[in-house]
Amino acid sequence: MSTIEDVAKLAGLSRTTVSRVINNHPYVSEDKRKLVIEAMNQLGYVPNSSARSLRSQKTDVIALFVPRIMNPFFSQLVESMEIAAAEQGYQLIICQTRYSPEKELNYMNLLKMKQVDGVVLASIQNDWKVLEPFLDYGPIVLCNEFDEQANVPSVMLDQVHGAYIATKHLLEQGHRRIAYCRGSTRSNVASHRELGFRKALAEYGIEFDEQYAFRDAFHSEDGRRVFHQMIALSNPPTAVFTGSDEVAAGIISEANKHGCSVPEQLAVVGFDNQEITELMKPTITTVHQPVDKMAQKALEVMIEKIHSRKYKQREVYEFPLKLIVRESTVSNKLAKL
Amino acid sequence: MSTIEDVAKLAGLSRTTVSRVINNHPYVSEDKRKLVIEAMNQLGYVPNSSARSLRSQKTDVIALFVPRIMNPFFSQLVESMEIAAAEQGYQLIICQTRYSPEKELNYMNLLKMKQVDGVVLASIQNDWKVLEPFLDYGPIVLCNEFDEQANVPSVMLDQVHGAYIATKHLLEQGHRRIAYCRGSTRSNVASHRELGFRKALAEYGIEFDEQYAFRDAFHSEDGRRVFHQMIALSNPPTAVFTGSDEVAAGIISEANKHGCSVPEQLAVVGFDNQEITELMKPTITTVHQPVDKMAQKALEVMIEKIHSRKYKQREVYEFPLKLIVRESTVSNKLAKL
DNA sequence: TTCAAATATGAAAACGATTTCAGTAACCGG
DNA sequence: CCGGTTACTGAAATCGTTTTCATATTTGAA
Incomplete structure (x- = not known):
């Protein structure tokens, strides 16, 4: 004392x-x-840290917005960013928006109250026009997010390409009826992936078929449901692209249960290269996302903004995604890496 | 401004x-x-929140210590506690100790600096004697942890009983050579589970056999390794108790790969009832832990301590665990819940 | 009618640091 | 030996609140 x-x-x-x-x-x-x-x-x-902050007008605290932590993608993002932050002498406050614009807006006040030096948005629930005014109080950096209107730095992954290579892989395996799964958040991640998916189809002269599109698939349970919806179709798909490994796992689990063999009767590709992709039988072909690098870069950019005090400038940093081929898409069980 | x-x-x-x-x-x-x-x-x-904190001597921020976030158990703990905290108008600062006593000690200074109103320890890396002096600066609450010497509240799960019912279940299925897996943190969670495991064995007059004990199993990869170590034994176990669903999944995955059928040749029980338990084939028998309730209670206790300003009192709150029987332990594929 | 309690308001102190400003001593080149 | 940097130190202002204390007014019970 x-x-x-x-x-x-x-x-x-x-x-x-x-x-x-x-x-x-x-x-x-x-x-x-x-x-x-x-x-x-x-x-x-x-x-005393309050006294310090009051006088020096900085808190050495950064707020990280995520929809929820349980999602392994965001777990990893939080983990990586916390480590990076600690290395730089910053603390991380976690804000779960739970997909609610109101909660997001409410947490935004942390910036106004000067409780944090900056906000990293790994999830956007409000229109950018609603968030922009907060730039008067401190920097905002988008991480894994993107907004056409946003005049701030954005650190992201090349989702278009990621979905493209995954879809192309299915096409190369000979599939022509390919179902498409995504979670329909207002996030641009899902829409970018859809672009990549469509691009690959287009290259093979295939039209996007809405009956094969499932835009409400978030969790493994949704995967199970989608599986049943797919096989109920008059002309079921022979492959399915999913926006998450969990959904892919759900589909595979249900397929296994109903004697539908993967990949022979249904090829499945996931997204995110989570641990589960190597545990399922068959193991899951997926797209690896360099979450660590993205998190580190986002933090680096954030700290630079805090120091430079110039917040309102668009900058885009993009990292590449990588396809990881496993058993869920190749018939002979010798998956090539 | x-x-x-x-x-x-x-x-x-x-x-x-x-x-x-x-x-x-x-x-x-x-x-x-x-x-x-x-x-x-x-x-x-x-x-302005710094000015407020300085004058009123409270920050409305709580620090939550976890070893790492990626572990699904801790993800869920963080998620639940953040929600509970937000409801009470508190922010959560995440501190990943990464199993390092130095990091833990360093983060403890948040309390001394008055940057947080209290610390919830969901992981202990230092001897209690090292941590105790920090009680002069604010409350500490143990969550999912326990220390004989600690004179502070402890909100925990009945791990002894959890391991006991899981092991007993295996014994009831007729198994007598049961392997035992745990991660060897200095945490008491693992040792309590070992107590429960031994207790169940004792009731059946079976002696704990060190050759069946694997105390360095944390992740799914460790599970794979343990599988090979087990089948290499002259008299391999017919069942295995694990301290985590990930390890259980690793064992099962490797068993599948090598044509060892679960549960017929090897019964496996996990711990924590993570999503993966329902996705694996076979689905995994496990022990459900009421993480939400524990997190909420820990936060409730923390807030009470912050207000009452009496930190140095031992209190124990314990929640029960529940066995969830699935396919990985019962031969006929109709698991009874 | 009176006086204590309840209601309503503001001036100034306090919280605990950093930053500005001013001042002194030592050093150094011409 | 003089004037101007450079090195060192401290008094006081400052950050933006909450809290304490003082004061004025209104209310209400005796």
Whole structure:
């Protein structure tokens, strides 16, 4: 409970000098510095962070917005970013918007209240026009998100290409009736993937067929449902592209249960290269996303913005995705990596 | 960027009155209250959180310590606790200790610096004697952890019983050579489970056999390794108890790959009832842990401690675990729930 | 009618640091 | 030996609130 004043008194110096030592400012003689450090140790002194923040107008805290943490993609994002933040001396406040615009808007006040130095949005629930005014209070960086109107940095993955290579892989395997699964968030991630999916189809002269499109598939349970919807079709697809490994796993699990063999009767490709892709039988072909790199870059950009104090500039950083072929799409069980 | 002073001026009142309105203090007339609110809206005013914290000595922020977030158990813990915290107007700072005592100790300074009002430990890396001194600066609550010496509240699950019922289930299925897997953290969770495991064996007059014990199994990869170690034994086990669904999944995946049928040749029981238990083939018998309830209770206790300011008192809250029987332990494929 | 309690308001102190400003001592080139 | 940097130190202002204390008015019970 000791303050800088106590340290100053004990060391027989002024608050100013103590502060200089704490913050590694120049112009402190070596003997006084020793005195201060000894006094600090003796008292077990640690600077009060609120006082510091108030005076210096920075908190060394960053808010990270995610829809929810349980989703393994976001778990990994949070994990990676927390590590990167800790390395730079920043703390991370987690904000789960749970897909609610109101919650998102509410958390945005952290910026206005100056409780955080910046906000990383790994999920956008409001129109950009609604969020933009908050730029008057601090930087906003988009991570794994993208908005045409947004005049801020955006660190993202090349989802169009990711979906493209996954779909193309299915086409190369000879599939022509390919179903398409996505979760229909208002996020641009899903729409970019749809672009890539359509692009691959187009290259093979195949038209996108709405009866094969399932835009409400988020979890493994949805995968199970979709499986039944697919086989109920008059002309069922022979392959399915999904926007998440969980959905892919759900489809495969249900297929297994009903004696539908994967990939012979139905090829399945997931997205995200989660642990489950190697545990399922068959193992799941998927698209690897370099979440670590993206998280690190987003944090790096954020810190740069905090320092430069220029928030309103569009910048795009994009990372490539990689197809990982496993058993769920190739008939002979020797998947080639 | 407007301050309380600006609001006061615009409303033609004092800072004090504005502050009273903000904090819902009594003794403000209705007309002045209206004036203040209007002025706040007009200026888009929001109180500065550092100033608030400095003066009122509370931050409305709680630190949650976990070893890492990617582990689904901790993901769920974080998710549940963040929701509970948000409901109570608290923010959550995530601290990943990554099993490092130094990192843990370092994060503990958040309490000393008064950057957080309290610390929830869902993981302990240091001896309690090392952590105890921090109680002078704020409350510490253990969540899913337990320490004989710790004089603080502990919200936990009955791991002894959880392991006991899982093991007993295997014994009832006729198994007598039962392998035992755990991750060897210094956490008491694993040791409590071992107690339960041994207790069940003892009831059936079976001695704990060290050759069947694998104490370095954390992930699915470890499960694969353990599988091979088990079948290499001269007298391999017919069943295996694991401390995590991931390890169980790894074992099953590898068993599948090598034509070892589960549960006929090897029965497997997991722990935690993660999503993967329903996706694997066979589905995995496991122990359900009421993580939500535990997280909510831990937060509730934390808030109570923050208010009461009495930190140094031992209290134990325990929640029961439930066995969920699936295909990985019962031969006829009709698992009874 | 009176006086204590309840209601309503504001001036100023306090929270604990950093930053600005001013001042002194030492050093150094001409 | 003088004037101007450079090195070092501290007093006081400042960050934006909440809290304490003082004061004025109104209410209500005796």
